[in-house]
Amino acid sequence: MQGTLDLLILRTLIFGPRHGQGIARDIHTDSSEELLVDHGSLYPALQRLEARGLIAAEWGVSSNNRKARFYRLTPRGKKALTNELSQWKRMVAAIGRVLNARKTKPV
Amino acid sequence: MRRKRDSRDFDAEIQSHLAHETETLLNEGVPPADAANVARRAFGNVTLARERFYESVHWVWFDQLRQDLRYAIRVLCKSPLFASVAVVSLALGIGANVALFNIVHKLLLQALPYRDAERLVYVTEFWPHEPIMPGPPSPDFANWRAKSKLADGIAAYGGGADALNLTSRGEPERLQGTMVTANLLELLGTRMALGRNFTADEDRPGGPAAVILGYRLWQSKFEASPYVIGKTIRLNGIPRTIVGVLPSGFVFPDNNFRDQLLVPMALAADQHWHDDLNFRLLRVLAKLKPEVAPAALKDEFSAILRSTAQEEPPQMVTMRKDMEVRMTPLRDWLTGGVRQMILILQATVGLLLAIACLNIAGLQAARATNRQREMCLRAAVGAGRTRLLKQLLTESVLLGLLGGALGVGLAFWSMAWLRAFLPANLHLVDGIRMNGPVLMFAVGTAVFAAILSGLAPAMAASRTHLHDAMKEGQSPGQGKQRLQAALVIAEIAMTMVLLAGSGLFIKRFVQLASADPGFRPEGVLTMRVALPANSYGNDRSRIGFYTRLVERARTIPGVSSAAVAGGLPVIGARSRGGLSIQGEPDVPAGGRPTITIAGITSDYFQTLGIPILRGRGFALADESGPQVAIVNEAFAAKFFPGQDALGKRIEVGSREGQWREIVGIAGTVKQQERRPPDPYMIYSPLRYFVEPEAFLVLKSPGMPPEQLTTAAVAAVHAIDPDLPLYDVASMRERLGSAIAAPRASMTLMAIFAGLGLILSMAGVFGVTSYLVNRRRREIGIRIALGATKGRVARMVLGRGLRLAGVGIAIGVGASMGFNRALGSVIEGIQTDDWATLSAAAGAFALATAAACVFPARRAAKADPMTALRSE
Known part of the structure; x- marks a missing residue:
């Protein structure tokens, strides 16, 4: 779903700056290993979010002493995340209601 | 501004990603030999990621365009024959289109060079049955100007005397002057190059004599001097003060008039219909008030025209009964042809x-x-x-x-x-x-x-x-x-x-x-002469001049015959008159057909090689005897079908009781194309139909007629040194320009x-x-x-x-x-x-x-x- 990956990335960055591989790993582990992101497809999404000013990036040194490009949430990104999250939740709830509707209504 | 990343930076990030992943995998216990490959597999297609990155930061299409353009140039250079054939044929096609579009744009699309040009209309009056549109008479113009509520200004020009002889500067010269009302330039929104427009005072009879110079005349004849304002020049012998110079791009709003010189119309304030029918025929330009349709103005002008019927003399009323008013948008008037x-x-x-x-x-x-x-x-x-x-x-x-x-x-x-x-x-x-x-x-x-x-x-x-x-x-x-x-x-x-x-x-x-023109143009030279009213005020003085001119012209070496005439083949004549035929029921003046009439001296037909089909040409005796006329074949066929026109008596113009006997029938000559065609022609001995303007016609067999010009000018100046000859052209040229x-x-x-x-x-x-x-x-x-x-x-x-x-x-x-x-x-x-x-x-x-x-x-x-x- 368009934007789902964006949402996941933004959500991951709420805990602080991460580099690309870290984000991919986080999404993988946070989803109890349910969601496997093709690492390659992560980068166009990051590129997009950066272009929209929702995240910012900077080269830095990672915990294992390697150069890495770190992404962090901008204030605009935080606001967007809050918005998207509540929208997402409403939609999930709505979809859930639709999917459960058959049981309660007489046919 | 966000700095644009280059692709090397992105490559470094991918390398960093792969390194991190490999390390993570090693920590997770993947064998070192496999770790790098698994990391790569998890990443997916690296090249694709790179391309997508590239496309996200570059204007790929621009890149490709540059590439394509370079390639295209190379390809075209490799086949120069094809390229040059293609470029040349496109250049011809596009060039022709652009050149013509430039004209279409100028004539039909671009705003005319007048203020509020789209509201200007050209006003004419016409009879439904007549081919010729007489300009609105001056009383109508005065009435419209006084009474119209829908017009935002009405101006007039023309009205006769468009020929002005400039005599004060060297060789007398014939200039095309146009009479205008003082408000014409105002109506057009013209900004003078120098000086000012006419004042209301100059535009009344007896007011100060003023003149406005056209830009080109000012440049050629007055050395573009800024000091011409206030100077005096003599036009037709009358001194006039130069008050202004027209701007360089000025285009007179009528193709039939020139803007060499403008002089005030000086219409009398009292322009009611008089019994003596003393009015002028004008060209009228009106500006519609904003949001007024031409049709509305036309209705208003028609109503005003009808409302003045009781002021008109009785014969005018019948004549003008079915007169109609027409409004032509100025652009159509200028470009219609x-x-x-x-x-x-x-x-x-x-x-x-x-x-x-x-x-x-x-x-x-x-x-x-x-x-x-x-x-x-x-x-x-x-x-x-x-x-x-x-x-x-x-x-x-x-x-x-x-x-x-x-x-x-x-x-x-x-x-x-x-x-x-x-x-x-x-x-x-x-x-x-x-x-x-x-x-x-x-x-x-x-x-x-x-x-x-x-x-x-x-x-x-x-x-x-x-x-x-x-x-x-x-x-x-x-x-x-x-x-x-x-x-x-x-x-x-x-x-x-x-x-x-x-x-x-x-x-x-x-x-x-x-097509046979009906005359022999070979070796015929023609030119115009115009007699100013102050020195040639009556018919007698004009006849005197013309007679002497023909006599002198005949003596020019090489000239076999000469004539003076009020008209010419191709050009036509400027006068028309209502026709009545003796013995036929009288038609009120307005219902009479109007026919072109020209006064000619006796050698006219011989000089131009126009055949007399029946009867005879004019003789010297006709100059003093009873009035006679020669008509052309088309006239005879039209008005006397199946009869002999010879001996019939006709009357032309409003001079009552002057019946002329038709003594000859001449061949019909080619005339300017008119719609509907109007080939009918009446010739009169010059003595009985004399006009202030005439053509001198010279025939010189066996030599180029242009060589006679100097001698002809000398002949005129020997009689009157102040008269210019103008519009000199051989009949061949006139025939050529007609087509x-x-x-x-x-x-x-x-x-x-x-x-x-x-x-x-x-x-x-x-x-x-x-x-x-x-x-x-x-x-x-x-x-x-x-x-x-x-x-x-x-x-x-x-x-x-x-x-x-x-x-x-x-x-x-x-x-x-x-x-x-x-x-x-x-x-x-x-x-x-x-x-x-x-x-x-x-x-x-x-x-x-x-x-x-x-x-x-x-x-x-x-x-x-x-x-x-x-x-």
Whole structure:
């Protein structure tokens, strides 16, 4: 779903700056290993979010002493995340209601 | 601003990602030998990620465009012949279109050079049954000006005495002056170059005599001196003070008037109808108030015209009973004469451009087959169809823009040349030059032409079949051959339309030019002389002058006969009068037909070689005896059908009781074309119909008439040194200028059709020789198997002629529609002219055959061995 990956990335960055591989790993582990992101497809999404000013990036040194490009949430990104999250939740709830509707209504 | 990342930075990030992943995998216990590979696999397609990154930060299309452009330049440089043929034919097509559009833009689209020009209307009065529109009489003008509530100003000009002799500066000179009301320049919003407009005081009878100089006159005759204001010049002997100079771009709002000099109209304030009928006929220009329709103003003016009936003398009332008012938007008034021809020419050059485009499309399609392998190669290394299409169209657009640039140059250079084909008095197009909108049109045309010529072949070429391409030397695909054939057929059909159309123009011109003019123009020189009212105030003094002039002119060496006349063949005469015929029931003045009348001296018919068909010419005795008249044949046939006109008595004009006996019938001479035709003519002995302006006519057999000019000027100055001679021209010239407009339109049409013919011949030639080239192997086999050379040549020729035949057949059908459209707007064009049509078709078939001969011969000469080996 368009934007789902964006949402996941933004959500991951709420805990602080991460580099690309870290984000991919986080999404993988946070989803109890349910969601496997093709690492390659992560980068166009990051590129997009950066272009929209929702995240910012900077080269830095990672915990294992390697150069890495770190992404962090901008204030605009935080606001967007809050918005998207509540929208997402409403939609999930709505979809859930639709999917459960058959049981309660007489046919 | 966000700094743009370059792709190296992104590569570093990918490397960093892979390194981190590998380490994480090692920590998770993946064997070191596999870790890097697993990391890579988890990442997916690295190249794809790179490309997507690249596309996200670059204007890829711009990149590709640059690439395509570079490639296109290389490709075109490699086939210079094709490139130059394409550029030149596009330049011709675009140049012709731009040049004509420049004129269309100036005349029909751009705002006229007057303030609120779209609200200006030209006001005329007319009788429904009369061919001639008399200008509104001055009382009507005065009434409209006083009473109209819908007009935002009414001005008048003309009104007689447009001839002014400037006598104070050296050799007396004849200038075209125009009388104007003081508010005319105001109504037009003209800003003077120097000085001021006329004041109301100068525009009343007896007011200070003032004059405004035209810009060109000021430049040529007054050395562009800023000190001319306040100076005095003598015009027709009257001193006038120069009060202003018109601006340089000023165009008088009427093609029939010049702006060399403007003098105030000075209409009497009391312009009611008088019993003595002393009024002037004017030209009237009115400006509508905003939001007022011309029809509303017309109704108002008609109502005002009717409301003054009780002031009019009784004979005027009957005459003006069914007089109508017409409002012509100023633009139509100024451009009406040329509008249709210009639009036809614009359509013609549009057709020419289409032919050029089809021509290039045909060549492109031929080349596309040669380039099939190149296309397939590009497709094989990953170019999508849109990418191929884009690249091919880039080539076309490049050609289009090159052709367009050259075409604009061509148009620029041909403007002066094209101007000469428009009527000389169409001053709106004087000094016409390229401007922004026209350049925009040029660019638009170039791009449009490029896409038109490039799209179909590009579509065909980009449809690649990889495995076909690997098979070398196969003959072109059926589809592509069909496309080429269709293009050639369309091209031929369009050219056929052009040829047939121009054929009609040529035919019309030949008919006009070869028509018997009814007189012998050879060796006849003519010129005008105008007698100013202050020194030649009555008929007697004028007759005296003219008589002496003829006597003197006759003695000029080389002159065999001379005459003075109020009119000339081709030019016509300026006077008309209402006709009554003795013995027929009297018709009230307004219902009488008005006939042209000219006073002539006795040698007029002999000098001009006009035959007297019956009766006699004028004799000296007619100068003093009872009034007589000579009428022309057309008059006799019209007013005395089936009777003998000789001996009948007629009266012309409002001088009652002056019956003239018809003593002769002269041949009808060619006159300016009028609609409806008005060839009727009455001649009077000069003594009984004398006007302040006349032509001097000299016949000099056996020498160029122009050589008489100096002697003629001397003859005039010997009688009156202050009189200028002007409008000097041989009758040949006058006859030529009478058919100048049909000649111009014919010439242009013929040129455009010729260009079209050359283009489509080049197209036929190109496509045929290309086909021969492609079929070399097949032809080689045929010859090897025993086909004779003649047979091979016939095959090639036959194919070319088959295409031409289909094209011509379609073209003939289309021509009939086009010609019918032409016939409905151009006078004297026959619509279903089979002779012209079949002549054009025949000529075209011959031309096509000629274009095929060379490729056919080449095919026949093909040596079967080399043909077979070459693939």
